[in-house]
Amino acid sequence: MNYRHAFHAGNPxxxxxxxxxxxxxxxxxKKDNAYRVVDTHAxxxxxxxxxxxxxxxxxAESGIERVLAAxxxxxxxxxxxxxxxxxxxxxxxxxxxxxxGSPALALALGRPQDRFLFCELxxxxxxxxxxxxxxxPRAKVLLQDGWHxxxxxxxxxxxxxxxxxxxxxxxxxxxxxxxxxxRAAYERFATGTFxxxxxxxxxxxxxxxxxxxxxxxxxxxLKVEMxxxxxxxxxxxxxxxxxxxxxxxTLADEMRTILTALAPxxxxxxxxxxxxSWLVPTA
Numbered sequence: 001m002n003y004r005h006a007f008h009a010g011n012p013x014x015x016x017x018x019x020x021x022x023x024x025x026x027x028x029x030k031k032d033n034a035y036r037v038v039d040t041h042a043x044x045x046x047x048x049x050x051x052x053x054x055x056x057x058x059x060a061e062s063g064i065e066r067v068l069a070a071x072x073x074x075x076x077x078x079x080x081x082x083x084x085x086x087x088x089x090x091x092x093x094x095x096x097x098x099x100x101g102s103p104a105l106a107l108a109l110g111r112p113q114d115r116f117l118f119c120e121l122x123x124x125x126x127x128x129x130x131x132x133x134x135x136x137p138r139a140k141v142l143l144q145d146g147w148h149x150x151x152x153x154x155x156x157x158x159x160x161x162x163x164x165x166x167x168x169x170x171x172x173x174x175x176x177x178x179x180x181x182x183r184a185a186y187e188r189f190a191t192g193t194f195x196x197x198x199x200x201x202x203x204x205x206x207x208x209x210x211x212x213x214x215x216x217x218x219x220x221x222l223k224v225e226m227x228x229x230x231x232x233x234x235x236x237x238x239x240x241x242x243x244x245x246x247x248x249x250t251l252a253d254e255m256r257t258i259l260t261a262l263a264p265x266x267x268x269x270x271x272x273x274x275x276x277s278w279l280v281p282t283a
Contacts, residue, residue, distance in 0.1 A: 040146030200239030
């Protein structure tokens with residue numbers, strides 16, 4: 001599967017991932033001391049949903065556009081406010097059809113003392129990310145293979161932080177690479193929070209990945225999944241998943257509330273299914 005960000009920006013999988021990212025960073029910000037975000041596959045940072053790539057799929061219409069237009073129930077609306085307010089604020093100065101990738105969202109939610117490291121190997125994407133980040137002193141953009149970021153940049157100097165692993169799934173073996181990276185990250189930075197995104201498409205591969213993660217036995221390993229269609233097909237994305245190690249203690253309940261509200265809005269059949277459970281509970 002090729003999940004290049006530009007083609008899928010703002011789709012239901014992006015909304016789910018970014019809602020979780022916003023909740024984690026909002027929780028981090030409750031303490032004054034700084035944190036660091038390391039994004040291994042950062043992408044371009046900012047996307048034009050009216051551009052050629054996004055229009056080729058049209059996926060944002062069933063994702064962020066539908067969510068922004070929805071009358072959300074109060075608990076979910078409150079939890080989603082940091083994320084959706086960041087999207088709206090960005091659109092006031094960047095344009096009405098712009099959408100933040102993970103770097104833009106992280107910077108929008110970050111504070112002056114927080115630090116951000118964005119890895120992007122694709123030169124075209126990296127140039128766009130460089131332009132977006134500009135002179136922001138909090139952020140550094142590296143033309144680096146994101147899989148090397150774990151060894152090179154963990155543990156962070158701040159001793160608090162998030163590792164986001166969100167590969168494009170352009171090549172075979174991405175699930176195996178995520179597993180290796182997760183194991184290495186935990187060995188280097190056991191108190192860090194690690195968020196791994198994956199597409200739900202090849203069900204056998206997803207099942208094997210879940211089992212392999214569980215076998216690592218890392219305490220506080222949370223699984224968050226949402227299906228967008230009742231009938232899954234091997235030739236199209238049918239859902240989205242996150243593995244989150246060391247999540248904020250509130251995150252499981254928060255994501256259950258958020259996704260229960262979003263699933264019927266974004267699902268192709270108007271229903272959607274949500275699964276939030278512990279692969280490995282607290283030790």
